Amino acid sequence: MTDQSFHELRLEGVSRRYGAHHALADLTLSIKGTEFVALLGPSGCGKSTALNCVAGLLPLTAGSIHLDDRRIDTVLPEKRGFGMVFQNYALFPHMSVRKNIGFGLRMRKLSKADATRRIDEAVALVQLEEHQHKRPGQLSGGQQQRVAIARAVALQPPVVLMDEPLSNLDAKLRLEMRMEIRRLHQDLGLTTIYVTHDQEEALSMADRLVVLREGEMQQFGTPEEVYDQPANGYVAGFMGYRNLLHLDVERADAEHVVLAGPGLRVVGANRGEVTAGRAVAAIRPEDFVVGEVDGNALPVTVQIAEYHGRELSVEATTSTGTKIYFRTQERVAPGDELTLGVPRHRVLVFGTGGADEAAGTAEAAAS
Amino acid sequence: MTVAVTAGGRARTTSLRHRLAERGVDRTLLLLAPALAFVLVLFIYPFAYGLQLSFTPAEGGGALANYREFFSDPYLRNTIWKTLGLGLPAALLNVLASVPIAYLMRGKVRGKRTLTTLLVVPITLGTVLTAQGLLMYAGPAGWLNKLLIVLHITDQPLPLVHNWTGVFLSLVITGFPFAFLLTLSYLSGIDPSLEKAAATLGAGPWERFRRVTMPLLAPGLAITFTLSFVLAFSVFPSAQLVGKPAGQTRVLSIAAYDAAFQKFDYSMGCAIAIIMAVVMLLVIALVMVWRATLYRGSTGGKG
Structure with a gap:
């Protein structure tokens, strides 16, 4: 489904300061196309800041972001075209599920027939056919989450950003949605950056994960590497030691x-x-x-x-x-x-x- | 046999009480009594009395004589248009001006508290003090006109008081802070991540405002407009003090006051007050009908 394939999303020395406080310090990462990368750390470690910087919702204090050869950190979020799933879903409460999913397509001025077809696809993808004419307020948390995901991927974005998308769901649903997100990632060939504070979620879903602490990267590696060979005591503490x-x-x-x-x-x-x-x-x-x-x-x-x-x-x-x-x-x-x-x-x-x-x-x- | 009947009867009463309780009818309703008494004594009764009075004209001529007189006398009839001509534009301006300002101030803005405090001041001052201030400041010999003449923007003092403009200014000064504070609270009730989501979906600033914020804010604006309009519509002190109460700004409340306390025709005064209420209710009803067509559910925020 993704036609905007790329080789590498590169973060170079990305920093974000609030006054004297470093929310994110000098983050350098290279994420390959179709990779699933999790940003892991406790609250306040800078993982959401990093995600918002990549989405363009927060300006960088220093550093740059590149998509292959194109520098994108100066591009406005609406022009950047990265899909984002918010922790509280951020669905438009006054629009039906279909309108929510079609919002981005409408902004892109797609023809009506094209938009309808792609909304149908996205609705089918997250199995919400029965609920497509309802408003978000009439849906359960899990269904709202599916709408949020469908809305983010309907535009076939090069990168999908997810900010703790499962933290408001109950434990059982969280396990189901975990698999669902991973399945979508694989089936659609997405590149996903996933923020979480749950090491189990990060280990089970990600191809590679970044452990952050007070805005600084502690380790970047595959789940096996991080789990078996934590780089320091901090990562070890986070990995079940x-x-x-x-x-x-x-x-x-x-x-x-x-x-x-x-x-x-x-x-x-x-x-x-x-x-x-x-x-x-x-x-x-x-x-x-x-x-x-x-x-x-x-x-x-x-x-x-x-x-x-x-x-x-x-x-x-x-x-x-x-x-x-x-x-x-x-x-x-x-x-x-x-x-x-x-x-x-x-x-x-x-x-x-x-x-x-x-x-x-x-x-x-x-x- | 008798025993069985009594038992059945008791069962029926308990089930009745139970069914009433399920619909919220139980003894806690008694807590409403003081409020009901208050409304009855201080609102319903005087209102009913006034209504009744308006149908018993002082000079006879049938129950509707006052209303017939009001609508046949252009001097009286036109007070409706004069009042609407002040109240509608003032309320509209107050609401429309408060939207962009509140929109810019919805997040964390330096000096937000200072500004909101400053804005509350005119509300606490009341219309009379505002009117006095306007007379001094914007009058023919006031600072504003002096300044304009010194700057050669005008060579004659601008007629800013004792006319429609004066009353309009006074209504904006007292009504805007009120509209602004209401709008700001409605806006802060809208989840800011909705606009962020819209941005990541390709919506620019104007599209975000038009398609996300505005539809969620509109029901709140309807309420804000209604309240602003009610405030402006019942204008009396400023129409009297900074207006031209005999002509341009002879609003309904002044007509009612004249009838009741200058001509001592209480019956006519009541009739005008009732007409005033009906006109006000008509406008409110129109706004509420429009509001009913809007989405009025959760706006995702804390508010």
């Missing part, structure tokens, strides 16, 4: 680091060229096992055990009160004393650098 232990470096070589703290000693893989001083050990709750592994033995007391079907999600504390989160299939109960082990290569050691915030925001996003 819920345990971020700040400890002193006891010994370090190129491969391994031994960290120690009150009542704790961990051996892990050196991921941040750590040599001495303080460091962060990032461990996923599901990598812990009961009993010593690879010389890692953490004595803990179980505080809270949540039932999650096959396994329990447990909050435990060390003798000095450091919280450890782990998952286990064993039936532990509050008050139990255990020794936890974790394979060395599953402990990622990074230099200190705001990893705690990430864990905090990731938790907030998950809850």
